[in-house]
Amino acid sequence: MHTTTARLTAARIVPVIVIDDAARASDLAHALLAGGITSAEVTLRTPAGLDALAAMATVPGLTVGAGTVLTPEQVQRSADAGAAFIVSPGFDDDVVATTLDRGLAALPGIATATEAMRALRAGLTEVKFFPADRLGGLATIEALAAPLPQLRFMPSGGVGAHNAVEYLSSAAVFAVSGSWMVNRAAIAAGDHDTIRSASAAAIALLEAASADGAL
Template identity: 45%
Template sequence: MLKPSFSDLVKNSPILPVLHMESIEEAVHVSRALYKGGITCAEIVLRSPVALDCIKAVRKQVPEMTVGVGTLTTPKQVIDSVAAGAQFLVSPSLTRTLATAMIKTGLPMLPGTVSPSEITQALELGITEVKFFPAEQYGGIKTIKALASVFSQVKFCPTGGVSLDNLGEYFANDSIFAVGGSWMVPKDLIANKDWDAITLLSEQAIAAIHKLGRCA
């Protein structure tokens, strides 16, 4: 397994918020609100022009939060993200070229997979922790159970359609080490700058995971 592992990174709060940030100010306030609610890692996705600047700002202004990058699709994005200070790397997909670039950084990484062929490619590269995305659209926990029965050495982080309502069914499966989602950072709360509400949603998520016995 690659070291450091992604599961080690999120063992204290095995939930990975997916943050689409439109401004540095939002990124800093949201990160503080998440951390206050008990979530210690956050993934800022490359879906806005300021994403890399947001990573830089969170590293500087919210150093207690472990911040990484998501939606990586090219080796250049990997290089740029590391330069911006990303502490972990997440991709929605897996190719040998992209995964190799991610591996070379030495950072915890999570490539996206949904099929046996993609998982086999990950294993050929020494990767045993993968993102399952988009989770609900590809069959959710039922598909993960089927994949885990064949690939028992692989651990999954389902993302896409995961919510407080279905956390239990995901974490009931031992092949799942974390989940990703954005339900604790809804767009309306960010638009209204309701950081306390984001903290409350984060607390609820962590409390639910503790109840399931899945926090270190």
């Protein structure tokens, strides 16, 4: 396991951030940490994404990666900005190869057994499962994990407070990916108190499930 993936496994929750103003990034990072969140995926869906990633990557205690990475060039730019991991919506051989060449953790999206096998051949042991809610959720993950026990999954798409614990209760799932604690409108408004509170609630949910033996 990549050392970065080990940190994501310990974090259990990887918020997916869509940010429109990089000036909000540092305060956002501190709000996440104050709520107990120690990892974040900053998507490149907006022009501010790369600068926001660079700002958040300098905040101690937060493991930051780039999301919605589609090309090797974006991998290079994300790595230069301080990304520790690269997340893609699908499996692209060149993106994965460039990510590994840069020494970063690669989390390509997979949806089928064929893609899962390609990930294993590329030397990966962790992948993103996307879009989880449209692909059958945990039942499909566990069906894929049965013949491919070397692989672990990070479901993304339709993951929230209502099902995060169910996903994380599976040995096939190392973390969940979602945006329920980092609402884009709250980020744009600089409403970091709401983000901190939502983050703390997400962590409390996991802690309560752990205390009950569900995790």
